[in-house]
Amino acid sequence: MKITDIQTFRVAIPLHTPFKTALRTVTVAETIVTKVTCDNGVVGWGEAPPTHVITGDSLDSIEFAINGIFKPLLMDESLANREEVFEKIHGSMVGNSSAKAAMDMALYDCIAQRADMPLYQFIGGYQDTIETDYTVSVNSPEEMARDARKYVDNGFSVLKIKVGKDLIETDIKRIEAIRKEIGSEVVIRLDANQGWKPKEAVQAIRKMEERGLNIELIEQPVKAHDFDGLKYVTDNTETAIMADESVFSSYDAKRILEMGAADLINIKLMKAGGIHQAVKIAKLADSYGVECMVGSMIETKIGITAAAHFAASQPNVTRFDFDAPLMLAGDIADGGITYKGRVIELGSQAGLGIRGMDESFLIEK
Template identity: 75%
Template sequence: MKIQNIETFHAAIPLHTPFKTALRTVTVAETIVVKITCDNGVTGWGEAPPTHVITGDSLASIRYAVSEIFKPLLLEKSLFNHEQIVEKINKSLVGNTSAKAAVDMAIYDCMAKHANLPLAQYLGGYTEQIETDYTVSVNSPEEMADDAQKYANDGFSVLKVKVGKDEINQDIRRIEAIRKRIGSKATIRLDANQGWQAKEAVRAIRKMEDLGLDIELIEQPVKAYDFEGLQYVTANTETPIMADESVFSSRDARRILEMRAADLINIKLMKAGGIHEALKIAKLAHIYGVNCMVGSMIETKIGITAAAHFAASQPNVNRYDFDAPLMLADDLIDGGVTYKQNAIDLGAEPGLGIERINEQFIAEWPVGY
């Protein structure tokens, strides 16, 4: 089964509500869709959204990496030599993890289809039960409390609350307002997106503990490069701390695990460069007895379907952050995962189960791309 063609498409879908974090505000989900066609007619799908503030990838860099670097390397290569393909991709370009992820997930889609298995089963098939959280964007305390109440009423039992955008005491007021509004109706986890300093994070987390705000975990409280600061926060608080932007690769994960710098790890395909490296991170964390969450950027159902299948295949992945497609005004594809409130159905179709792209969302390439 050899790669016959690799195509890229630019897609754009508006969000029904702006997505706000400490790092950015998103109103339109833009992405590069990758389609791999094999000589036996099997096709695989992947995607890569530009997330400049996290991965450094842009629309232009993703398209260039896939079309001008990966495609010439991979045409006529057999997918049965998968490790060789991964080696070629990684040697050809430093970084550019989102571009690598798009090609990687399309390859896995092809391989699972060839095996006539859903991707989750192809990867190991640990569970079929996945329930996503829903993200509360950072806004005023009152607005965030309103949003949290709505999402809890809609059936989401876990809320991921964004903080870290401004003064840390304002973050505490945000959480107080949310907890007061929803009571014990939903689990609350926080994501500071690198927005705090280590010592202020410890003070704030201890205060939230003393106030009985019952926070499940706090994700990436400090800068991605500040492993020592992350270790300090983890050692000096009772609330579990999750590493996100600090972990792109299995090498990063090993350092975090050896330092005991975090209690949990958030794996994202766009950071890891795809499923191949994500599997290494999950396996390594499992050896250390550390559980993982699998999350995403603002992606369409292509990327989320791949991430959900990967997550369902691993025994130490027990948290899921797959709400991005629910934020979009429409679906880019037919097929893939389906949602019933917070429950996700992986489907029984081979591979990712993607039927087709809805072409009304394929956008023109911007001038200069």
Template identity: 75%
Template sequence: MQIKSIETYRGAIPLHTPFKTALRTVTVAETIIVKVTCADGIVGWGEAPPTHVITGESLASIDYAIHSIFKPLLIDNPLQMREIIFRKIENSVLRNTSAKAAMDMALYDCIAKQANLPLYQFIGGVQESIETDYTVSVNTPEEMARDAKKYSQNGFSILKIKVGKDQIATDIKRIQTIRNEIGSGIQIRLDANQGWQAKEAVRAIRHMEELGLGIDLIEQPVIARDLEGLKYVTENTDTLIMADESVFSVDDAKRVLEMGAADLINIKLMKSGGIHQAIKIATLAEAYGVECMVGSMIETKVGITAAAHFAASHPNVTRYDLDAPLMLVSDIAIGGISYKNNQIILGNAIGLGIQAIDEKFLVENV
């Protein structure tokens, strides 16, 4: 089964509510959609959103990597030699992890379709549905409490709260206000998006522990490169600390794991460069006894479907943050995963189960 063509399309879908973190505000989900067609007619789909503040990529750089670097390397390659193909993608250019992820997931879609299996079954087959959290954007404490209440009433039992944008005392007030509004039955996770300093993070987390706010975990409290600071926070608090932006690659994960710098690791396909490398990170973390979450950027159902299939396939992935399609006014993908309140249903369609792309959300052929 040879790769015969690789095409890209640019999509743009508005969010129904602005998505706000310590790093950015997003009102429109812009993305590059990749279509891989094989000689036997099998089609695979992938996606790469530009996330400048995290991966450093733009729409233009993603498109360039796919057409000018990956395409010449991959056309006419047989997918039966997939290990060689994935190695070519990984070694052909430094970083550019979202562009790599888009190619990777489209190729995995083709391979699973050739095997006549849903992708999650092809790569592991651990479970058929997973529970996602829902993200509360950073706003005033009162706005965030209202949003948290609404999401919990909509069936979400786990909320991911964005913090780290301003004074840490305000963040504590945010969590107190939210907890008072939603009660004790809803699980809370915090994501500081690198917004705190190590010592102030320890003081704040200890204070939240003393207040009994019931925080499940805190994601990336310090700047990504500060592994010593991350380790300091992990060692000096009781709450679980998760590395996110600190871990892109297998080598990054190895450093964090060897240092004992975090209790958990958040794997995102747009950071790892796709499913092939994500599997390696999850397996390495399992050897160290460290569980993983699978998260995402602001992606459509194309990328989230691939992330969900990976997440459902690996026994060391125990937490899921895959709510991005629920933030969009509609979706570019026809088919793929489906949502039932807080449950993501993978289904039995082969590959990723994506049937087509809704052209009304395409801006232009790239």
């Protein structure tokens, strides 16, 4: 099975509600969809959203990487030599992890279809159903409490709360308002998106612990590069600390794990550069007895389907953050994962199970 064509498409889908974090506000999901065609007629799909404040990628840079670098490199390559193909992609450019992820997931889609297996089975097959959390954007305490109530009423039992944008006391008021509204049974995770300094983070987390706010974990409390600061927070709080933006590669993960700088790791295909590298991070974390979450950027169901298949394939991936398609005003993918409330079913179709896309969301360059 050889690659005969690689195409890219610009896509824009409005969000039904603005998505706000300490780093950015998103109202429209812009992304690059990748389509790979093979000589036996198999078609694979991938996706790469530009997340400038995290990966540094843009729509233009993603398109250039795929069309200007990967396409000439991979045309007529046999996917029977998949390890060689993935190493070519990974070694052909420094950075550009989102573009690498789009190519990687499209090729994995093709390979799993050739094997006549759903992708999650092809790369591990641990489970075929997972449950996602739902994210509460950072707003006023009152608005966040109302949003949390709405999501719980819609059947979500785990909420991911965005914090880190304002004063620590404001963040604590947010969590107190949410807890008052939804009670103590719903699982709450916090994501500071690098918004705190190490000592501030310890102060904030200890106050939350003292007030009995029952936080499951805190995600990326400090700047991505501050591994020592991350370790300081982990060592000086009882609440579990998760590394997210600090971990792009297996080398980052190795350093975090060796230092004991975090209790958990959040793997995202857009940071890792795709499934091939993400599996390495998951296996490495597993060797240290560390559990992982798999999350995403603001992606359509194409990218989330690939991430969900990877997540379901690995036994030490125990948390899932795949609510992005539920935030969109439209669905681009024909096929892929199926949402039944918070439950995601991967299905039994070979590969990613994506048959095509809704071209009404395509935009001109």
